[in-house]
Amino acid sequence: MSDAVQPTAAEVRAAAEAVKTALDRHLAAVERRSGEDDPAVYEAFNQLAAAAETYDELLYDRYDEVTPFEIPGAEDALPPYTGPEEPNALSVLIRRDYAVVEPQRLLAQAERIEAADDEGAEAAGTVHGALGVLFGEFEPDEIASRHKEFGLEEGDSTLWVTAADESAEPGEWLEMPFEGIDPQRVVCRFDVSAVFDDEIGEVGDETDDVDDLEDDLDTELDEDEDLEPLDVDR
Known part of the structure; x- marks a missing residue:
């Protein structure tokens, strides 16, 4: 990036402060949440995601560094609710x-x-x-x-x-x-x-692999006359 459009250190610092503020607002919204789908929490989440993205971009442009944070789904999230408070x-x-x-x-x-x-x-x-x-x-x-x-x-x-x-x-x-x-x-x-089902299935596949390993172990031990049978907890 050229020096002409490179962000200043002050701009990066301001973006970092914006992330801190958004973090505080998000935590406050979570602490006051009225239910699982509280729109205030949703809005605070989106604001935090936007602030973090801006800071990450400016940090990279100015110092060639990145943050270790990634907020999943921020790009696909719905915008903050602006409809009537009491819909008719x-x-x-x-x-x-x-x-x-x-x-x-x-x-x-x-x-x-x-x-x-x-x-x-x-x-x-x-x-x-x-x-x-x-x-x-x-x-x-x-x-x-x-x-x-x-x-x-x-x-x-x-x-x-x-x-x-x-x-x-x-x-x-x-x-x-x-x-x-x-x-x-x-x-x-x-x-x-x-x-979502595929993600759950991946965990189940790991369990199946463990069960198969235990079955193989039982078979090998049963075939070896010199070894005592081994009980494997299921």
Whole structure:
């Protein structure tokens, strides 16, 4: 970096002080938190992340040094909430992904639904038609709880609760239901992903490896007539 745009020592010092202040604010917010999803804690977290990132950049530009700190998810975090303190209306945005893993099961379920309706429709003859029959018959929550019956496999899902000053007019947003959502009005969100399961599975794999090692040890000792049997705690 050229000297012309290099930050001054005073700017680096000011950024360090900003990190200290953000740390104090974050701790104070945590100590006063009103629940698991307290927006004040979330906002303090984002402010701390921004201050730490700024300090890290200036420190590197001025002294060619970096900090050992990394705040996970700071880049993907939602911005601080700026919506009404007492929302008069809300919208719940839900996305659930599925994979069609057993098309024949899906088609069979759709055919049974059409047969019960006794209307002579033939939409269930194709996968996309069967999906239309399925989601036309059952609520999304019921499909989520019975997805295996319908030949589906769950993927990631997310639910966002957003605040509004007043309810939308009937039919106002139906053509583009997810357009124009303000991230700063998201009250809370809940995510479900296979990524979390994979992380848990990695720990389980280590346990399986230990069990396999113990089994191998038992086998080797049993085959050696000169050694006494060894009890291994499970």
